[in-house]
Amino acid sequence: MMLVLLLLIYTSQHALAVVVEMNAGEMSVLLPCQFSGFIPDDPTVMWTRNDLVPKSVHVQHKEGDDFQGQNQRYRGRTKMRPDALDTSDFSLTLRKPEMTDSGNYTCSISGGRGERTLEDVELQIKDQQVEVKVVEGSDSVILPCKTKHDLPEDTRVEWTRSNPELMLVHIYPHKSDQRKKQDGLYRDRTAVNKDLLRTGDLSLTLKHPTERDSGGYICTIYRDKDILRQKVVLQVKGWFPPWATALLVLLVLFVVSGGLLFHFRHYFMSVYKVEVDSGVESVLLPCKTVAHLPEDVKVEWMDSDDKKVHVYQSSSDHSDEKHQVYRNRTEMKRNLLRTGDLSLTLKHPTNEDNSTYTCTVYNREGNILLKKDVLLAVRVPQVEVDSGVESVQLPLKTTLHLPEDAKIEWKDSDDDHLHVYEKRFDQLEQQDQVYKDRTKMNEDLLRTGDLSLTLKHPTDGDNRTYTCTVYSKEGNILLRKKLELKVKGRVQVQDQTGDIRNRSSSIDPTPLMADQSV
Template structure:
């Protein structure tokens, strides 16, 4: 601020090198010694930055940053992301890879004559996350000579499927030929849980248990540049963002892509006092399992239980009785059909139901949600939705 602000009445605030994250509304208040507010003003700051858009799975993207300034040859160029991780460092005509954060190793590059050509653009390979990257040029004394920002927007492919689809393919195909023989492929979800790994012999115990027996990559597809993953019997609990990484045995990343999966909500209506809640899955999941159908909203109660960890009967002495008028297929272990039929339905039975498959030690192997509505409620909800949005 101005040192003589009281004398000249200038209360302006200067922000040096404003960045994208500085966008905000700033309030200046002038208060006397008695705590009384004499003046107040709000200023909205909007910082414009270069935006670059790219589809997830693209081999590389350039973050442009050109300048007309005459920069010294010994200046240091540093790219950082919004988490302050170092994406790239360039100095004395060479890349300083030892100063780079592990996340960006082997994935960034700048021109050899970047300072001479006045082109400080950064190439990022296999970008999967949107980010705001800042380029700062320092003198040898550490003084900031120049600063610029680029907003990187990575769009993930979205796969939308119906609630009763038997399988979904998360597509990742390329025409690029990969010469190396020791290719490995790894799919992970947003929580970094391992969904699938190729070769399948490397699967081991690291694969997260809710994906076991339900994921696969087709035989021979890798040689054709197809790294797509198939998820069998997807449910709403599989809604997630999945990242595929293709790399060599030494860990060098060759390709990377994100795919978002959305399984539509499953709604069923009561007809003639009865309702059917469909759910099919892999039979391999049901060995020594406990299957529970639950009403979870608006109230909670256990509706039907099949315990295969005991005698295979539908209830044991320890569990509470199933709701009257419910039944499941007797040969569900052979068919994988966990569909629940309910009779004598009242309005109190409407709501959100969840089927949970428990494995050993209580691990949840798979879940599915089904919304039960009285006849006509679904149409009413669709008619009310635009009115609610207007409010």
């Protein structure tokens, strides 16, 4: 009977022990010990392990820690809170847990007259971790975490990631106050099974995995006083397997020597190039991602001069942060965080907009989640004519519906007015003196959309870049186009018969010396 009674007592004590599971290789493990009773005047808190000699793991007096009788295997690896006796939190932190640290630990307190056991903790160090591999672009991936332990209703489950920094990936139960603690990178991307308490399947579903999700994840189960941990290593690979990557490298080597490189440049270049002609209504600067973006990200477009082109944050555009050059000229698509399409539309581009534009996505902590560059090249069409012709036309036609109160303004590169059309009439008084009586626009131009300008008697002094801008009544730009005029000089030469003939030349005419022969 006595033997049976002793076995029952031992079994009961073992069943009541707190269980802590941890994978080998972690930085530390916490052995919990909380006390709510009376603390004696001269207390000593002891952590022991009875299967070791000496059995002392850690001792703390009122004056501080005492390592004198500590077992050598724990030297420099244990720590308690300095204010443990004030807070009654006697939990022990064990650094760099190893397989040999598995065992039963006892937390007790004494006051000189006797010793009282506060907590028994069973530590299990496991030398195993699950590895999961997935290809980037997949809809989701499952990080497994299962336990055979019965899970009560107040069980709490935490999925965390410690690399590159400590991040809370998912927490169960997913209450509103706990949801705020979740790292923005994983917002709306994680889910667990609904009946996990019954099945013991605590696996995490991670949606839209990308390469930056690769790393070690910890599944921690808080069951009563038990702390159970499992580690999962996730490896997200790019679209191409190694053999395909090698083949792609060989393909690049062949393509570099041919014209196909230009055609496929957006696959090989880190900077995507967009080319358009001056005069188009708008140009799209592409920036797309398959990654799921949390709601609190910031999307920022900048040009190469560090001017802010467009800012999107907190589900809305921040027009007040734009540089004045881009005011009322940019827009992004709706539902961009859901679709991953962060492309920017730039209205009325000209060669002055030629720049490298950078699309950067930040999380709420300011860390960069995505960065892409787009090189914009706006070509300015050239109009060539020989000097001496009666007139030259600077062509501009549009299919836009222009309002009756639109203003059309032609200017040269010195910002001087060639021609102004407003209120359905030419405003000749606004012309610069150089262009007096030399310009003409078509009749009924608002209806036909033909805004071309005729410049009479062009000379090489008119070699400039000309800009046509169409404004609304409110002063908003409806259309803008640039044209470069090149007037080639003409030189008179004499043939063998003595006839005078004209010969076009792209350089200024130079008088011939008397002793020169042609």
